[in-house]
Amino acid sequence: MSSSTAQAGSAEQKVAVVTGASSGIGAATARQLAAQGYHVVLGARRTDLVDELATEIGGTGRQLDVTDEASVDAFLEGLDRVHVLVNNAGGAKGLDPVAEADLDDWRWMWETNVMGTLRITKGLIPALIASGDGLIVTITSIAAMEAYDNGAGYTSAKHAQALLHRTLRFELLGKPVRLTEIAPGMVETDFSLVRFEGDKERADAVYQGLDPLSAEDVAEVIGFVASRPPHVNLDQIVLKPRDQASARRNIKTG
Numbered sequence: 001m002s003s004s005t006a007q008a009g010s011a012e013q014k015v016a017v018v019t020g021a022s023s024g025i026g027a028a029t030a031r032q033l034a035a036q037g038y039h040v041v042l043g044a045r046r047t048d049l050v051d052e053l054a055t056e057i058g059g060t061g062r063q064l065d066v067t068d069e070a071s072v073d074a075f076l077e078g079l080d081r082v083h084v085l086v087n088n089a090g091g092a093k094g095l096d097p098v099a100e101a102d103l104d105d106w107r108w109m110w111e112t113n114v115m116g117t118l119r120i121t122k123g124l125i126p127a128l129i130a131s132g133d134g135l136i137v138t139i140t141s142i143a144a145m146e147a148y149d150n151g152a153g154y155t156s157a158k159h160a161q162a163l164l165h166r167t168l169r170f171e172l173l174g175k176p177v178r179l180t181e182i183a184p185g186m187v188e189t190d191f192s193l194v195r196f197e198g199d200k201e202r203a204d205a206v207y208q209g210l211d212p213l214s215a216e217d218v219a220e221v222i223g224f225v226a227s228r229p230p231h232v233n234l235d236q237i238v239l240k241p242r243d244q245a246s247a248r249r250n251i252k253t254g
């Protein structure tokens with residue numbers, strides 16, 4: 001469906017909004033939630049990809065750039081019935097020491113992961129409360145829990161995004177909204193390709209020699225979270241490949 005198509009789905013069907021649904025974890029989550037009976041509204045900048053997936057799963061694809069106020073406003077228009085929000089749009093750019101930090105990369109990471117999550121969440125809180133049983137899932141990272149060499153742009157943005165999410169857990173206490181932070185370790189998606197500006201060899205090397213998580217592994221966990229009864233709040237879930245013990249240590253680093 002095109003970005004101009006009004007929100008579809010029957011009056012009884014629950015609605016899930018997934019940001020960054022054009023690839024990786026977001027696309028797998030959209031498929032997972034649709035399989036669990038949700039009408040999924042998929043947002044990303046690559047509208048051809050979200051439209052294609054929306055058609056496949058019977059959802060609604062909409063153009064969304066979480067860094068752009070006008071795009072967010074247009075995306076949110078008419079989204080009055082929303083039960084689940086998955087804040088997934090995000091990623092990393094570069095892997096540089098602070099002394100050589102690229103300010104544009106930092107701005108990209110903060111705008112996408114932090115301000116993007118803020119814009120969408122703020123816009124949907126009224127609808128999530130009104131649903132009577134809302135759920136906000138935010139995909140942070142183990143980078144929201146640790147520091148690692150050359151990663152400060154991403155780790156600082158993910159820490160900030162996580163704190164935004166964790167603060168809401170307090171602020172929404174007493175309202176019918178659950179909040180779950182999902183903090184994955186290594187997941188093989190386009191993440192490293194984006195981080196290394198399309199350098200496929202460098203991106204592939206990240207996952208060589210160990211067995212990373214797949215986007216579907218993470219999506220299944222999100223599906224489990226969404227299928228808990230309203231009184232059960234899974235606050236924080238950290239999932240890593242068996243081959244990875246922390247952001248800094250895996251079977252390759254020893």
Ligand code: NAP
Pocket residue numbers: 019020021022023024025026043044045046047064065066067088089090091092112116139140141142183184185186187188189190191192194215
């Ligand atoms: P991915 O395949 O690169 O997916 C990133 C998604 O974010 C894409 O759908 C992309 O869509 C969307 N996105 C990026 N900028 C956007 C913007 N300005 N507006 C709207 N959407 C935007 O990577 P992924 O691994 O699935 O990443 C999903 C989330 O998981 C991210 O928040 C990432 O930080 C987090 N995470 C990933 C890993 C990992 O190892 N892969 C680990 C921990 C956490 P468009 O380009 O079409 O806009």
